Amino acid sequence: MSRSPLTLAVLSTLLLAAPLAQAASEPIPKQLSGPAEEFAQMRAPDPADAAVFSHSALLPVQMDADKASWTQAIPVENGSVRFLLFSGPSAHWQLQLAAPTGRSVLQAELAEAARATDFALEGASVPATLYALDGLESGDWQLRIDGDAGRDRSGYVLLEGDEATELMSYPAHRRQLVGEQLDVVATLGDAGRIAQAQLRVTAPDGSVQSYPMFDDGKHADALAGDGIYGAGFAARTSGTYVAQVVAQGHSRAGSRVLRTAEHVLPVVESHLSLNSRATVEASAAGRGRYSLDIPVASRDSEPRHYRAYAEVWGRDARGQALPVAWVSGMVTPRNGKLGLGFDQRWQQLTGARGPYELRELRIEDPDHFVTVAAADRLSLQLPDAPLRAGARVSIDESMRMGPRPAAQDLTRGVGQRLLLVHGYCSGGVWPASQFSTASTFLDTNQNRSHDQFARLLQSFGSTWNSFGTVAHSQGGAASLHLYTYYWSGLDNATGARLIQSVGTPYKGTNLAGILATLGSWFGVGCGTNDNLSYNGAAAWLAGIPTSSRAKVNYYTTAFRTTNWWTNDYCQIATDLVLSDPEDGTTEQSNGQLSGGVNRGHTTGQCHTSGMRDPAQYLDSSRNATMNANAAR
Secondary structure, X not given: OOOOHHHHHHHHHHHHOHHHHOOOOOOOEOOEEEEHHHHHHHOOOOHHHHOEEEOEEXXXXXXXXXXXXXXXXXXXXXXXXXXXXXXXXXXXOEEEEEOOOOOEEOXXXXXXXXXXXXXXXXXXXXXXXXXXXXXXXXXXXXXXXXXOOOOOOEEEEEEEOOOOOOEEEEEXXXXXXXXXXXXXXXXXXXXXXXXXXXXXXXXXXXOEEEEEOEOOOOOOOOOOOOOOEEEEEEOOOOEEEEEEEEEEEEOOOXXXXXXXXXXXXXXXXXXXXXXXXXXXXXXXXXXXXXXXXEEEEEOOOOOOOEEEEEEEEEEOOOOOEEEEEEEEEEEXXXXXXXXXXXXXXXXXXXXXXXXXXXXXXXXXXXXXXXXXXXXXXXXXXXXXXXXXOOOOOOOOHHXXXXXXXXXXHHOOOOOEEXXXXXXXXXXXXXXXXXXOOEEEOOOOOOOOOXXXXXXXXXXXXXXXXXXEEEEEOHHHHHHHHHHHHEOOHHHHOOOOEOEEEEOOOOOOOOHHHHHHHHHOOOOOOOOOOHHHOHHHHHHHHOOOOHHHHOOEEEEEEEOOOOOOOOOOOOOOOHHHOOOOOEOOOOEHHHHOOOOOEEEEEEEOOEOOOOOOOOEHHHOHHHHHHHHHHEOO
16 A cells, blocks of 8 residues: 555654653763863853843732632733733632723723633643733722632732833842842833832742842842842742742833733752852863863762863963863762863963863753852862874864764664654644654653753664754754764764754743743643753853854844734734744844854744744745755
8 A cells, every 4th residue: 555755754653752761871972072162151141141031910819718809009000901810610700990080991992802722832731811011091900809709719810011211130049059148139121210129039838928029239139229120038948939020110201100020930949059169170081081070079869960161270380370171061969079071182272381270160950951050160189291293183073072982882873863852741743744864852741951851862763873863842952962972873963954943942931930820820831941041041041162063043023014004913812922023932133142053033924833924834845945955
């Protein structure tokens, strides 16, 4: 019986998905290094660079137990209002809006302005009702919600505000360890002023605590009276905290504004300690290489890997401090030492001599990129490299990635393949019939960190000797993570484009924080992924070198603008919080990868199916281009 190309593609996908369940051996980490010119890119990011800019307010609905009602003043800033109502599945709520003059918009009128929708990030979604009303007088309106006794009496309202006045907010640091104080700061842009603010923290166990925010120069808020507010809380247990800033104030024009910003804060327990006075010794590793052995004490009963980074500094001919190279990688402590690979050609390239030291050392949890141990400077016992008169050093693969494993250790697979990779909380999205010599990676409706995702990709790809990837959404970040940190079939592939991605939020998305807040009450099917938040993405990118980013060819898309007088969107619910242009999940600005190859922006395509315009991964023309140029 003859079979169509589509049927054959589906069968190929099902048959070749089996290696995912048959986990291969642990991936072999690369020993990463790079020149001193890359220090600034590889250092821990400034927290302010990953700030949330919010023109919306996510407000908890908590009805009084005795009268089952809730009232909230909501500012109408420009004569119109849009808000989402998130209620429980069994709730039967009645709404009423009252104008500053006392005029009321009753339930019947609101019902005409309502439409059912979903607030979603890939497959993780929360049902909601959107209300959109125009022709309202500006000022404070009173929103009242009445519920039925015995039914759901808690939920959320997401209110859209004027984009001209945004709340800027960010966590003050990434040292998110059990027992640490976590600080969050916020201010209003466009000359707006906060009148009062609070920090509403949902702990991993679901308990909620509110803290007043201050502009007194004593709460990580810079100077007293400068318009920047701050507050902090103690992280008493490990897990994911959701910290929400709730700020009320006034715009430059004097209108009252209400804004919130949501932050996903993973807190980990450090099982590793570092003696900041210890000396790092260099043990010979053969072929002109050393292992820079950092003394550590681990309390783990089982081996645990970490992402580590440090800078090697020496002295020049005049005895002045000289930057030599950075070293990094996924490393596992053994026998009280954590080893980072180093090639002595970096010394030859810079002419560095001793004494040496490690600077800016940070050791991070590999799933959240939270620093668990750090040191500004450590003495390094490293022999000088032999001088070679007239010798020239060219930076090659082994200097940047360490020695390539033997062929049988790198991959035991045979043949070439193109892997079609989905994103967070998703499944097979790529039309397999539009790609040749391709197989679909499937980890359906799961929530993985970039590191977990990458290791699954490595295992699946080990079926073949070499492979490239065409990836959607988080799959692009996972592919880049795999190529950066682990040896795999990606390192054997040949062809023009090793990693191609569409709609990947390389810099994160604001939806991650909002869905985490909603999930603390309603639950979100796949759970919270802090790698997709702004600050989580920034922490991850701080370890991705330029040489790896250059292997990525990426595309972005956005909705089609039909005319100038209407508000266009991909997903009407997420349009309330994302800044244009966006694809319903990823803003164009946050889909950029500095150092990668930008292959263009397309309008008229949305992030996934079920949105207003066609899904970006169904573009047959672009798929043909990616297929023709893909490395395999």
